[in-house]
Amino acid sequence: MPASERIPSRSLTGAELVALLTEGELTVLGQIRGASNAVLYCTVARDGEEATCVYKPVAGEQPLWDFPDGTLARREVAAYEISEATGWGLVPPTVLRDGPYGEGMCQLWIDAAPQDEEDDAAGETPLLALVEDEEPGEGWKAVAHAEVGEGRTALLVHADDARLRRLAVLDAVINNGDRKGGHLLPAPGGRLYGIDHGVTFNADDKLRTLLWGWAGEPLTAEAVEVVERLGAELAPGTPLVTRLGELITEVEIEALRGRVAGLRATGRHPEPSGEWPSIPWPPV
16 A cells, blocks of 8 residues: 555544554554664554554664663654644654564654655745855855865755744754754645654753754744743643653753743844754754
């Protein structure tokens, strides 16, 4: 059956999708190559409903020097929890569950077209580009200069897009250490999702992203409202903190509170600290 046909037979609510991902029968169809950790393409089925998903077993995680072993799946679920708390729905439904290869992260598959194809079909502006000008054009934000071969450099830019700006705020909150271009998934209906959130929630500043275009600029009124609400929802004993406590450590939750408090205090997008590479590698 083609992947495009393995979708829920009706439009499911967020809670129903979470239940399907959590309780459905998980069937592995194949492995997604090129990822640093094991990523399995699956179907999940329950009570006549079926969807495609990604399953990342903890057993397939590669060790990292700056993150405890076996914690990446939980961090992906924690990123979904924070995304839901913002109300922006930037991360596909994601759960922690047992599967054929043990405990792992299970996330709804987003069947996004390659950016260039979607842009040609919909007439939309690309999200990322390399330009030879010294300054970004109208509707673009500069990220950094990049070598493009033969001694030439180009300016890496991203679109001045409200969806990307929301994602930049989410990344600052969850301390995303790996926001690459390939982790941006435009979806039908104008939705934009971010995926691959295993290296998040470190207690130390690890923010590495291609979305630095708003660095130092004031947060939007919408973002200010969101971080104010997050501050309240991250108070000790709240349902959100209870759920996060099953996924990340208390030290990491306290650091999360500190990042939200910092955004509330400054009212601005963060800037690179200079103590950590600010651009992920490879960038795409």
